[in-house]
Amino acid sequence: MLNSELLNYISGTKKNIALNVLFRWFGLLMNILISFSIVWILNQFYQGENPDYLFFIFLLTGLWLLKFFFERKAELYGFSLSQKVKKHLRLRFLRKIIKIGPSYSQKMPSSKILQLAGDGVEQLQTYYSGFMPQLFFSILATLTMVVLIAFINVRTSLVLLIFSPLIPIVIYKGLSIARKILGRYWKSYFDLGSTFMDNIQGLTIAKIYNADEYKHKVMNEKAEDFRVKTMKLLTMQLNSINVMDIIAFGGVSAGIITAFLQLRKGNIAIEGFNGDTGLMGMILILLLCYDFFVPLRILGSLFHVAMNGIFASTFITDFLNLPDENNGKEISDKENFDITINAMSFSFNENDFIKGINIIFPQNQMTSIVGKSGCGKSTIVNILSGILTGYKGSIKIGNTENRDLMNSYRMKHINIITHNPYFFKGSVRENMLLANENATDNDIEQALKEVNLLNFINSQNGLDTLLNANAENFSGGQKQRLAIARALLQNPDVFIFDEATSNIEAESEEIIMSLIEKLKQEKTIILISHRLSNVVKSDNIYYMEDGNIIEKGTHNELISAGNKYAKLYQYQKELESYGKN
Ligand SMILES: Nc1ncnc2c1ncn2[C@@H]1O[C@H](COP(=O)(O)OP(=O)(O)OP(=O)(O)O)[C@@H](O)[C@H]1O
Ligand SMILES: [Mg+2]
Known part of the structure; x- marks a missing residue:
């Protein structure tokens, strides 16, 4: 699923990924603290105490501001990550073309190179700056929430923990179907690209021979084929997002039902909440459950866009791995040129x-x-x-062999x-x-x-x-x-x-x-x-x-x-x- 070779190509981006994940995690912690503060004030109110409203207003405003700050920071790192990835990969493309030298179009058609350097890199960028950080963040966020909910009620936490790997499993199971659909999608895209380029270059000739109508028809057929392949891809993406939603909502429901059952048994409690019958713990679980599956669901939907990039990445690595013909010998200007x-x-x-x-x-x-x-x-x-x-x-x-x-x-x-x-x-x-x-x-x-x-x-x-x-x-x-x-x-x-x-x-x-x-x-x-x-x-x-x-x-x-x-x-x-x- 991960193209480790490409990870090496973009080694300079690890720091950006780490910082992006870290700031999003800080954002999540702020969110948890906000939920906790709301429950805390509710508890005081419920217990008939007189809460310090001014303090709570300051606390919540401070937490919101911090959450906003961390999320913004994460966004900035994400943005600079995507810029870096795009610039880096496109530069590698250009360098490779120069390194391969005049025979490059013999190795890969120009239209395919253009499509990969343009759209391929664009899609791959989603993989690096969207999917990769989301993957690490989802793991971190899920573990954080599981640990936290375990403090309120271990069983609820376990039920949520059991449901959470189902999303990555569905992603994984869908891979083989996705591969087939993506293979057909890219084939059709390259086909359309080369026909389009060929027809544009030969437009004058097509007009001279009155063949522009025919070429138009051929291009329409290719475009229609590409449309059909794109729709199939989108249908697959939508279907799997639906499946992931069912798992996510199922997981949330199972978590909430477990929490209710535990509440009835009197097993729910928040440490330090005096006089709570478990209701506050239940409310906190409800608030946290809402957030629990969000990172994994985003991971699932990003995966399908990123999958396109991962697929393109195989063509990209094929191209970047072509042997450099530039590491050959030099010849002295003084050499004879027989x-x-x-x-x-x-x-x-x-x-x-x-x-x-x-x-x-x-x-x-x-x-x-x-x-x-x-x-x-x-x-x-x-x-x-x-x-x-x-x-x-x-x-x-x-005296030098031409191939060398x-x-x-x-x-x-x-x-x-x-x-x-x-x-x-x-x-x-x-x-x-x-x-x-x-x-x-x-x-x-x-x-x-x-x-x-x-x-x-x-x-x-x-x-x-x-x-x-x-x-x-x-x-x-x-x-x-x-x-x-x-x-x-x-x-x-x-x-x-x-x-x-x-x-x-x-x-x-x-x-x-x-x-x-x-x-x-x-x-x-x-x-x-x-x-x-x-x-x-x-x-x-x-x-x-x-x-x-x-x-x-x-x-x-x-x-x-x-x-x-x-x-x-x-x-x-x-x-x-x-x-x-
Ligand atoms: N890229 C290619 N792939 C397959 N066959 C090719 C390719 N390029 C040329 N040929 C074939 O090789 C043969 C020789 O082509 P070449 O261009 O060397 O001929 P030429 O002697 O230069 O002819 P002209 O005098 O018309 O320029 C031709 O039959 C041509 O069809
Ligand atoms: Mg010739």
Whole structure:
């Protein structure tokens, strides 16, 4: 029932839980004293004595104020506890995402991470700041009351004691049913989350294909399923609260009946109450019984909300327990950046898709990978850059095995520029500074000039030009040039261009291709391009088919060999000249 692992994660909160419980217990003691004072004054009145009313007014006011003070203190500790728990867990989530590195979404879908970090943590917070303190408080409160009532009448106290564990037993018995219902609830919730995220991201496409109606229907179905699962969860919670109420009221009734029977036998007495026939003891028992089951009932209702959090906590610990891929090796900036792939295989499912390939990407050279769509080019660069993990064989970055490399180092030294780069909402300058926080405006302008984008940016609002989320106010080609400029500012040792010029018009493409050739004087360049005319000047070209390298050599060597590369090159050339004729 308790996730001990998560308790360790939040070890700093024990003091808050203890103080919250302590102040609530003080509050309870004040409540007991108030009941006792009322009975005391009643007794004096009943005995025909003349009570000191002024003293009692002061006493009761003082006790009420103290009770208010303690309960308020407990509330404050509870509040700060819940803040701490939320902040702590969300911070751990963020740190974990960073530690896992670029492959995090391979381990758990982004929508699920968002749901857990948002709602999951929110529910778990009820567990820590509500259920946990309530559990300790209920035990303490029940024992206090049992001991106290035992002073008035032992049998009544025993009857109440026998009834009180029934509530935790009902909670425990309901666990297996709750688990099933909660499992279905969370599954439906994750399902709804991923469908929702997917549909929002693809809304434009859905509209283009007139499929928004259909997607709307699918989302409605998922939402309806979630509604049904939520209602089942609420029904279960309500039913068990009813059962707990029956036990609580049953317990109170049994306690009161026992007390009456004991009263008739003359077994009820309060020490120091002179002349009492037991009536005052009976009234005190009635007043205390009212409070007796309250902490346990609250525990029961909190349990069901907390149970949701406990269930979410298993997913949360699953995520937090994912192996850190960040504890790898560092590499020195001075190391050579030859990349050597040796007998490397990779599978998405069971069968190897990349089948034991060998490639060398030497520093100061431009090496290209070509081949038909789907042959595995991007897969290779995604493995190199750590987005895909779990390759077999060896990939050496300089002298370090890629899987052993610390993510932050890999990211610092290897930059992959794709046909679909991402930009954040904000100015061009802000986006560029992400790559190099020390870059001056001059550096940024120089990088933009290199990719033939400076004139356009200056015609807008200069470096203050605003980008929408993912730079949607820029054209595809402008985004690609901006991405190359951003990579230039970062100045990594390995540049990977994966169709990075696919949307760029011929004139700018030529400028960028000569820029890439210039870069190779210092860097390791990996180029992937459908247009074989772009790879002609490469120092080495690898031709892939179905996850295999089937040809390699320089352009001239491959042309002379007259195999698949040569045929594809010839075919593309004919297509291009066909367009010109
Ligand atoms: N995450 C994935 N899970 C399962 N299969 C995948 C995944 N990513 C890619 N694939 C499959 O691997 C194969 C190679 O994909 P890859 O993206 O490497 O092709 P590519 O050579 O880069 O093609 P293109 O030239 O069209 O970009 C494809 O058949 C693709 O369906
Ligand atoms: Mg690709």
